Each structure stands twice: as C-alpha cells, then as structure tokens.
Amino acid sequence: MKKRGEFIHFNEEAYDVLKNYLLHQVDSIKNIFILVDNITYTHCLPILFQNIDFLKKSNVIKIKSGEKEKNIYTCIQICKNLEKFKATRKSLIINLGGGVITDTGGFVASIFKRGIRFINIPTTLLGMVDAAIGYKTGVNLDSIKNEIGSFYVPEFLIIDTHFLKTLPNKEIFSGMAEMFKHGLIADKNFWTQMNQIQTDIIQNKQNKNEWTHLIHQSILIKQKIVDQDPKEKGLRKILNFGHTIGHALESYFMNMNKMLHGFAVTIGMIYESWISYKINGLSMSDYKEIRSSLSALCPISNQIDNLEINKLLLIMEHDKKNEKNKIQFSLLKEIGECSYNCQVPYSLIKESFLN
Ligand SMILES: NC(=O)c1ccc[n+]([C@@H]2O[C@H](COP(=O)([O-])OP(=O)(O)OC[C@H]3O[C@@H](n4cnc5c(N)ncnc54)[C@H](O)[C@@H]3O)[C@@H](O)[C@H]2O)c1
Ligand SMILES: [Zn+2]
Known part of the structure; x- marks a missing residue:
C-alpha cells in the first residue's frame, strides 16, 4: 500500500503532478477515460480542462448524479462504454466527482480486465476528506450500502478545494x-x-x-x-x-x-x-x-x-x-x-x- 504524503496532492501543485504523471506515462497509458456525473460534467470538468488542456482529448463517460446510480447496473454501463472506446489494460480512469463517482469508478477500475489504473479527483467535501481516501471502492446492492466492492489503490489523489465553490451548502455540512x-x-x-x-x-x-x-x-x-x-x-x-x-x-x-x-x-x-x-x-x-x-x-x-x-x-x-x-x-x-x-x-x- 502507498503511504500518505506520497500520493495525495493539493491545489496548484496537484495539477503539475498529474500533468507530469500523464506526460511520463505516454507509453504505458493507452487511453484516458474521465468519469463524471451530469453535475460534475458541468461544474468540474471545465476546471480540469482549464488546468490540463490535453485532457480534452480523453473519453468522457457521464452518468446521472445521485446515490441511486451507485449500483452494479451503472458499472456494467461504464464497462460497456470502456469496451466501446477500446479500453485496454493500459487505460486509465480519472474519477471526477463526489463519493458516488469515486466509489463506482474505483470499483470498475478494480474489475475491468481484472484491474486498470485510476486516479481520484474528489469534488465534494465528503469525497475529499473521506470517500476518495482509504482504498475502499464499491456499489450498493438494492438498498444495502456498499455491499459489492473491493479494496483497490489509486495511482494518486488530487485535492483541489476550488471545486467546493459550486458545492451546495448542505453538501458542505x-x-x-x-x-x-x-x-x-x-x-x-x-x-x-x-x-x-x-x-x-x-x-x-x-x-x-x-x-x-x-x-x-x-x-x-x-x-x-x-x-x-x-x-x-x-x-x-x-x-x-x-x-x-x-x-x-x-x-x-x-x-x-x-x-x-x-x-x-x-x-x-x-x-x-x-x-x-x-x-x-x-x-x-x-x-x-x-x-x-x-x-x-x-x-x-x-x-x-x-x-x-x-x-x-x-x-x-x-x-x-x-x-x-x-x-x-x-x-x-x-x-x-x-x-x-x-x-x-x-x-x-x-x-x-x-x-
Ligand atoms: N469509499 C469510502 O471509503 C467512502 C467513505 C465515505 C462515503 N462514501 C460514499 O460516498 C458517497 C457520498 O459521497 P458524496 O456526498 O460526495 O455524494 P455524491 O457523489 O452523490 O455528491 C453529492 C452531490 O454533489 C454533486 N457535486 C459533486 N461535486 C460538485 C461540485 N464541485 N459542485 C456542485 N455539485 C457537485 C454531485 O453531482 C451530487 O449531486 C456515498 O455513496 C457513500 O457511501 C464512501
Ligand atoms: Zn462516512
């Protein structure tokens, strides 16, 4: 397991780390997928693109926002999209969203072709301080929380608190x-x-x-x-x-x-x-x-x-x-x-x- 400090990066410095990582892995990363929900698609994806322009060429997979979407059927849809856009074991998933996105995307990364690499960019406060940290991934089984899941380690985490500007107060609380x-x-x-x-x-x-x-x-x-x-x-x-x-x-x-x-x-x-x-x-x-x-x-x-x-x-x-x-x-x-x-x-x- 990776140790703290090694792989959690904050604000401005974080995008440099991400950019360097992506540029130095051009041979080993075949294609990049960014997983978003319809809200982070609008509010967060433009911020990521502003910071790393070449990510605009990635494949974006969009799901509906909300806890109800955190289920195995959504994972199947994501896998079908990965397949459609020719993902291989050398593909990378960037999870850009709250806990629903990092839990679901992390789980898909852990099972697709027996495991591909992923990076978490949490965009909610809960995602930053909790859901995206600690290697637990998973989805709900009907109403049983996180019943299907895995422990799976991301490449690293990007914490950009600027995302919180658009987050509603109830989500901050x-x-x-x-x-x-x-x-x-x-x-x-x-x-x-x-x-x-x-x-x-x-x-x-x-x-x-x-x-x-x-x-x-x-x-x-x-x-x-x-x-x-x-x-x-x-x-x-x-x-x-x-x-x-x-x-x-x-x-x-x-x-x-x-x-x-x-x-x-x-x-x-x-x-x-x-x-x-x-x-x-x-x-x-x-x-x-x-x-x-x-x-x-x-x-x-x-x-x-x-x-x-x-x-x-x-x-x-x-x-x-x-x-x-x-x-x-x-x-x-x-x-x-x-x-x-x-x-x-x-x-x-x-x-x-x-x-
Ligand atoms: N894996 C773990 O260890 C762990 C730990 C704690 C919680 N969780 C899971 O995390 C989930 C809850 O996470 P959450 O509260 O982030 O929920 P969420 O992902 O549903 O996000 C909450 C809402 O905020 C929206 N949103 C996200 N970023 C935004 C932004 N920057 N601006 C505006 N809106 C934004 C989302 O679209 C969503 O509507 C639960 O499923 C919980 O089980 C997992
Ligand atoms: Zn919790």
Whole structure:
C-alpha cells in the first residue's frame, strides 16, 4: 500500500503532478477515460480542462448524479462504454466527482480486465476528506450500502478545494460531519478547531477556500489510520464511529432519497455518543459538548418512532462489520479517543434513539 504524503496532492501543485504523471506515462497509458456525473460534467470538468488542456482529448463517460446510480447496473454501463472506446489494460480512469463517482469508478477500475489504473479527483467535501481516501471502492446492492466492492489503490489523489465553490451548502455540512468525526475519534485539538469555524461557516461568513488547511489535516488523520490498518482488521474500525446507526438510517431512507451520508452519520454520532456515555466511559460533559455541536450541523427534530427503530435494527443486523451475529460498534472513550469491536445490547441501541 502507498503511504500518505506520497500520493495525495493539493491545489496548484496537484495539477503539475498529474500533468507530469500523464506526460511520463505516454507509453504505458493507452487511453484516458474521465468519469463524471451530469453535475460534475458541468461544474468540474471545465476546471480540469482549464488546468490540463490535453485532457480534452480523453473519453468522457457521464452518468446521472445521485446515490441511486451507485449500483452494479451503472458499472456494467461504464464497462460497456470502456469496451466501446477500446479500453485496454493500459487505460486509465480519472474519477471526477463526489463519493458516488469515486466509489463506482474505483470499483470498475478494480474489475475491468481484472484491474486498470485510476486516479481520484474528489469534488465534494465528503469525497475529499473521506470517500476518495482509504482504498475502499464499491456499489450498493438494492438498498444495502456498499455491499459489492473491493479494496483497490489509486495511482494518486488530487485535492483541489476550488471545486467546493459550486458545492451546495448542505453538501458542505455533509462533508463537515466526517471532519468532526476525525476529531472525535483521533484528535481533540482538531475537534476544537472544527468547532471554532463551524459557526462562521453556518453563517456563511467564511470563504470556503480559507479552510483548506483543515481539509488537509482531516485527510491526514484518516490516511494515518488507514496506513496502520488498510484492510480494516482492527484500528481502522474507529472510522466507523457514527456509521453503524448512520448507515442504517441512510439505507432506510435511501429509496425516499431523503438523507445525505453526512447527515445520517451526524445523527449516528449523536446516538452512538449516548451509547458511549452509557457503556464506554465517555463523560457526560463530553457527551453534551458533542450533542450540542453536532445538532447545530444537523438538528434531530423528528424523533424516530418504535416501528422505524425495529426496521433500523434489522438493517444493522446485516452490517458487514458484524461478527458472531452481534452488531459491532466503535464507541468513544473521550473526545479524541475511540474503541472498536464494542457489543451493545439491543435495548441500549433503542434507548439511544429515544433519548
Ligand atoms: N469509499 C469510502 O471509503 C467512502 C467513505 C465515505 C462515503 N462514501 C460514499 O460516498 C458517497 C457520498 O459521497 P458524496 O456526498 O460526495 O455524494 P455524491 O457523489 O452523490 O455528491 C453529492 C452531490 O454533489 C454533486 N457535486 C459533486 N461535486 C460538485 C461540485 N464541485 N459542485 C456542485 N455539485 C457537485 C454531485 O453531482 C451530487 O449531486 C456515498 O455513496 C457513500 O457511501 C464512501
Ligand atoms: Zn462516512
């Protein structure tokens, strides 16, 4: 596996790296495919072309935007397009988009002709700080999140925060959830810094580009954890904090297309912090701080009723992180420190929703 720093490149310097890479690989790269959705086609592809003019000659594969498109049928369509435009094992895919594009495009790269090279250029905040990092690729199987997938390493990553200018605020908040998570599980100081900028961002005072350094830091926190445990045998599981409940909510609401990943995870983090307080030693004052900060990001106004809780528990039972038929949680010990492989009684999961 590649190590951090070696292959994550930021802003201006990043395009030089990409350009050099492409120019030096002319013999080994036969043709280039750029995967976009209809929105990144409009907002992001022109920026990429502005920076690297000769990419205009690439084949562009466009899919519809949205989580619903992250499925195996879309992968088949992409493979057919690769075939149609004569892709070989020497082709390269550039994924230009949010988590849906990097997850889907990365997965296609891992299976097409048993694996071709790919580069991630995430264009959402969530993509930059989370989805494009860590070698997980995959698609949903009906409403089961990321059920089909692979671990597959990109050539490198390009982070250009200028893409965030066109990103709607709700998508910014969604990405911020993962940044807060990185502070909660591994870096108290980073959590404090995130809290300081949160109010400014919510009130729209802060230019989105000014917090590039926080994005950078957030990426390094995730990459450092992934480097220590790339295949999620142990430590990497702490990145799932907020996600056991979060993924269940996301799956449950997927067909109604109602809940962004980051919002689901924010609610998940609040409930899982309650569970952490009950059984993992998290202090009441830490719990209160987390709840007040995260509910400003995503107010949990509508309580989830009993019927829904039972359906959510059924979804959690199918979580691929479970072991020995027990739902597994990653829980906080304190702000900045997280445990994994924690088993939680059903009654406490239910209680967390009603609290
Ligand atoms: N592989 C992983 O480790 C991992 C980790 C976290 C999340 N994910 C996955 O990532 C996905 C969510 O990612 P996401 O939130 O980026 O979703 P997304 O890809 O659906 O992007 C959100 C929306 O923003 C639009 N968009 C993208 N870039 C834009 C830009 N610069 N300006 C304007 N609009 C833009 C997209 O078209 C889409 O409508 C989920 O499927 C989740 O499961 C994967
Ligand atoms: Zn996530």
